[in-house]
Amino acid sequence: MGNRRSSPVTKIGVYSLVLSSDVSIELFNCCYSPEMARNIISFHALFRQGFQFSFDNKIGSISVFKNGILIFTAYPCDGVYETVECVDNLGHSVNYIDSTSGVEKACLWHSRLGHISKKRIAQLQKDGVLESFDLRSDDVCESCLLGKMTKSPFKGSFERGEGLLDIIHTDVCGPFRSTTKDGTRFYVTFTDDFSRYGYIYLIKHKSDTFEKFKEFKNEVENQLGRKIKMLRSDRGGEYLSIEFLDYLKECGIVSQLTPPRTP
Ligand SMILES: [Zn+2]
Known part of the structure; x- marks a missing residue:
């Protein structure tokens, strides 16, 4: 610890970290110490799990990516980097899960191929061009939603002519x-x-x-x-x-x- 005391670790396991964006990531070899008031993630441990980083030189924040997709951003605070998360199942070990889930892969290929439809991805999988992964129907792409937004109808009315040539x-x-x-x-x-x-x-x-x-x-x-x-x-x-x-x-x-x- 910071004051040179040591504190016992009572559990070691996989922790499912749920971020404020509802995205969850699996953290392997997590140590649970009941005396610690803060939850700390090692950037090096994330690096070993295949995460990539980018550093913002203006505000000093660090963005964490997986397969080119932004997972979360940590901002400097009190000498450490802080990220907002939902802590509800601290210390509960969960089962080891393949770090790149089908949903992540589907999202990645959807983005890489210019936001194509699930039908097209399924066709590419069938043709053997893309590896097969689970195409879940309930995940939505925010960019696609934004792109499909339409202008609300025009309800204003103009003054009308009362006679010919008005x-x-x-x-x-x-x-x-x-x-x-x-x-x-x-x-x-x-x-x-x-x-x-x-x-x-x-x-x-x-x-x-x-x-x-x-x-x-x-x-x-x-x-x-x-x-x-x-x-x-x-x-x-x-x-x-x-x-x-x-x-x-x-x-x-x-x-x-x-x-x-x-x-
Ligand atoms: Zn999309």
Whole structure:
């Protein structure tokens, strides 16, 4: 002990250390001494059991890995490295278990092969490409869960047009890989919010949007005897040119821009 006293060891065995992450590791040749207030793990003993380490030079912490997977991190505290663990079965010997369980192996190969499905792993095992190990169905991969998360649905509502030409929705699509016979690769749409009636114009460049809008405006305003009040677009550059915005101002048309990544 630190004060040069010795303290009896009453049991030696395998200890199953349950970490705060719920991961448990088997520690072999553990000594149980009832007088000791702290549980100490020897890094060298972990090294002999096949664990690897990395040292963080900024905060001085040590991360412990097994087969490339982070098992836990120990932080410096009172001159020793501290790790949070659940101590519930101290001193109880457990049976020797193969240090790389099937679940660990499945997790490792799942990560190594770009987070492939269990079905694909099973197929690789069947083909003899991968060694066979237990594929348990209840273990989940956190990275996969995060990767599959989706955005919650958009519930906001916009103000709607009360009559023809009150609000015109517009967007430009393209460039398309296939061009038309006369070389157009884009199209611009103008859709009336009230009637849902839409116009499509084929254009060669995004910058042609402005000319097409003037064409559209002249036609619909003359035919319907009403004026366009609002033009709603995404933040596409084709709608944000000074000449386009000045023209809208001149005509008394409000330019509405939708927030990014909303319908
Ligand atoms: Zn995964």
